[in-house]
Structures are given as C-alpha cells and as structure tokens.
Amino acid sequence: MKAIRLHELGGPENLVYEDVPEPEPGPGEVVVRLRNAALNRRDVFVTRGMYPGAKPDALPVTLGSDGSGEVAARGDGVSGPGEGEEVLIHPSLYWGDDLRISGKDYRILGLPEDGTYAQFVKVPAENVFPKPAHLSQAEAAAIPLAALTAYRALFTRGGLQGGETVLVPGIGGGVATFLVQMASAAGAKVFVTSGSDEKIEKARELGAEGGVNYETENWSKELRGMAGGVDLSVDSIGGEVFDALVTLAKPGGRVVTFGATAGPVPKLIMPKIFLKQLDVLGTAMGSAREFGEMLDFYEKHDLHPVINETFELEEATAAMNHMEEGKGVGKIVLNIPA
Template structure:
C-alpha cells in the first residue's frame, strides 16, 4: 500500500510503498478515504514530542470504509463508512486515561496511508451529513474541544466563553460547539483575518492578543467570562484570572507559549475559580461528541485539502500557523497529485 513515511526528526514526509497492516483478532482494517493533520504531527516531525520512533506513519484523524475485521470482531462492520476515535485504550476511568493509553499515529502507525489498522472498539459510523474529508477533520480536535468545554468546564447555554488563539482545529471546534450550545463566544488571535472568520462563524467578537492592552479590551467588550479555553499558556495566562467571572473555569490542554507564570492565588480562591487540565477524551466523550455534531448538523472548518502524495507541502502550512481550521489529505482521487483545494 501507499503510505506517508516520516523517517526522522525534521525529515520530509515521503510517499512510499509499505506492507499492509496485519490484524489481531480484535482489530479492523480501514481503507482510508481521508485523513487530517493535527499540531501533534508537526511537533513529532520537529522532534519535540514524547516517545518518538522512526520510521512512522503519522496521522491521528481518519475516515474510511472497513475492509476486514479480526476473527473475534463483529463482522457487521465490514463495508461500513466509519470515523475513527484516535484515543487508543483510554481505560475504565472517565476522569483520566490509563498509563497504557496512546494516540493513533505514534507509537502505532496512523492514518496517512491507504489502509490503517485500529481496534474495532474505536470505530464509529460516519455522520451522514459529513463528507469523508469533513469527517476526517473531526476526531482528535473535536474530541479534545468537546471534553474541554463540556466534560471539564460544564459549559451551558447563556454563559460567556473565550477561545484563546482561534485558527487551529481544536479552537475552531470549541468555537462551533460553544455557539451551538447557546453560549456567547469570543476569541483572540494574532490575525485580524482570523478574527473576521471567527465572527463569520458566529463569534460575538474578538481581540488581537498582539495588542498591549488586549485583556483590557476584552474586559470592556465582554465584561467577563465563565469559561476560558486555552491551548497556549505562557505569560498571558496571568490575565485570565482578571477576565474570569466568579465561579469561572479555565481549561487548558497545551502549552505552545510556555509555562504558566506565577499566579495570584488569592484571586483564584476569592473568585471560586477552577483551573482544569484536559487532554483528548474518553470513549463516552467521543460518542457524545459525535451525537452533538450530528444533532446540530455541525460541519468542521476545513482550511484546505491535499492529495496524499502532497503531505509534506500540506504540513508546511503549519509552520507559521496561517491555517484556519483543519488541513486534510484526500485519498479518493478527487485531488490529483500536485493539486490542493483551498
């Protein structure tokens, strides 16, 4: 089969011929119709991710058709159009993942290939209102955003939510989910164009975090937040405490801007604030996320679609974080080698 191979740190993504995956009794072989990038793939290529191994087929997100299943698996999956939950072996606790859990695409080969093997329990029927490209854009980002907003923050209709750093996949899902649950959503970005795109999606407003007084602007525009969703951390995190309404919840699941600076704990306990870590999500989170997307007829924001063979060109778009939404690889032949749909 054809697959995209990463051979080492800062090596290019290269299309190669590799053997078909061999299934265990409880696994399925999925013919991938579309796959999508996550920031995780970029960090792995840069060598800044735990548990690196090479060569590796990257890709946590994917949608396709089940070609075969192991001897112990439910045969009804064969021929089904599916979306893959990339959270492998989460464990029995809703509150946290077990130590043995992993994410598809490292250490196990992922979705940037014509075929991928996954546990049958990680298969879900593809929402009918989504194309394969749209479905492939959903899993990791949608799961992370859903758990952060609802399982961790408990966001409800009528609350105000701030999504920090709009433009990436998780942030765009967080914005969409918040709007569809009936929350009033605001965003920050380093790009005026991205703020305009967020407002077009339904955001109530947005502020450039590159402005010196961005926190003051947010306070004046929104008046305070019940929930803040943050994947950056860094020095700006200290302003979150002042932006929060009493009883507010700050959820974070990344640290691209660095560690959290020293905080005034008095503001945290006096305002009854909650600082909540989150990552990925449980099988229940994934099922609930799919139901939410289906019930609200939500379509992921797709920035661009590339053919599988142009994976290296596609991931280079993440170098300067210029994308808004997800970058997708198509394997259905609609986008020939050398072309991209933007």
C-alpha cells in the first residue's frame, strides 16, 4: 500500500511517499481502508521532533491521527461495524477507565503506532465508530482529533450551559472552528478574535455573535464593550492572550486551555484569578465515551465541519506548509488513492 512516512526528523520536507506492507488485524483489532485523512498541527510538530516521543528511535512512522473509510478486515473477537461499513477513527488510544484523565498507556494514533496517512490503518476495535450518515467521507475525516478536543473543552471540562458567553481566541484553526460551531449550537453567545477580518466574518457564518481583530490596540477593551464579561474562554494560544482572558472573565468564570502556540504566559496577575473565584482548567483530547457523545451532538444539530483545503496523499508536505501559512479557516484534508 501507499503511505506517507517520516524516516528522519527535520520538518515536513522529510516526508516520503512510499510502498509499505498492508497491516493485518490481530485479536481485537480492525483494519480500515481509508478514503480520507486530515492534518493536525501535531503532525508538523512530530516531523520537527517537537512532540513527546518524536525521536529518531521512533522512526520510521506513518503520520496522521484523523481518518475515515470502510472496515477492510477484522481480527478475532471483534464486534461492531462489519466489513464494508463506513467508519471513522477515534484517535485516542488506550485512554483508560477514568474519564477525568488519560491512563498510563494512553497515546494518540500516528506516533508511535502508524497513522492515517496511508491506504490502510490498523487500530483497536473500540476506536472504530460508524460514520454519521449526514457527513461525507472527507467531512468525517476532518472531525476526530479537533472536534473531540473542542467537545471535551466545552462540555466535560468547561461545563458550558446555554445562554452563557463564550470566547474563542484565534479563530481559523481546526479546533477553533469546532468550538464556535458547537458552542453556538448549544445556545451560547460566542465571540472570537483573529488577526484577519475575513476570518472573523467566517466565524459569524458559523454562529459567532461577533469578534475583534487582535492586531488593533486595546482589543480586549473592544471585546469587553462588545460581549461584556465572559463565562467561558477556551484557549490554545497562551502567551499574553491568556492574561487578557483572565481579565475578561466574569466572577466565577472558567478558562480552559489546551495549547500555547504563543508560548509561556509572561505575566499573570494572580489576584485576578483568586479574587474573581475563577476556574483555570487544562484539557487534551478525550475518551471514547466523549467521542461518541460528540458524534451524537454533530448528528443532532446537523453540523458539518469546515474544510479549508483538500490535497492528494502524495502532497502531504504541501498540505502541511499550507497549514503553517495559516491561510483560510478550517481543516485540511487528504484524499487517499484507491
């Protein structure tokens, strides 16, 4: 089969499109014939050795956490979707029994196990879910990692309730678009920030009430005038933005963080947290239970993910470069050859 493999660290330019043996399912495992895969920033970080476990001795590896297709083969003792049925893959492997935290064996598909940038992938049977009927294969492939991250951040960790005000800084990335969609569908008033007025307008199309351009001076004051206080902020940026989110929070508000693309928080005034009785919560990915709940939510509200751009599997390097340029809104999807 064809696959995109990383043999040497150093960036997306080191990806190789090559032939590898097709996987065979063992007991409790399923092989999925992939139709589409989707990119995540995790994949770029892996190519540069900037992700836990991304070391020379872990290579070669097939990247990719998100994928959809059909069941091609099942090992002994497997129930669930049968051969030929359309499925998508839950990328959190071996989460464990505790919904609060992942277990010691937890990892994400695509390192160390071979991932979805290939014609076939092998996963535990419990990580294969029926594809929602209202989604295309490309749309289904765009969902898993980012939508699961967003769902857990909003509902499990963030405790979102209808009518609350939600702030999503940095609209444009995959998770951010899912946050806007789901929070709006749940009845929240959603506001965003971006360095692009076009992306703010796209967020309105997804259900946001409005947003501000963070390139403007005193953007946080402008946002307060627009939204008032914020009940729940979901942050992937960190840096100076995090302190602004604490300032914007209502008394008793929550800030959920799942990333820090802008680096460490340089200055955090602690009294803003304890005097306002704020909850600061970390989150990452999610469990199989939350993955099923997220799919049910998507079906109930007839939601469709936003697809930024589509590339062929052999164009994975170009796709990663496009993602790093930060152009457009939504997920980047790969077409897998038949």
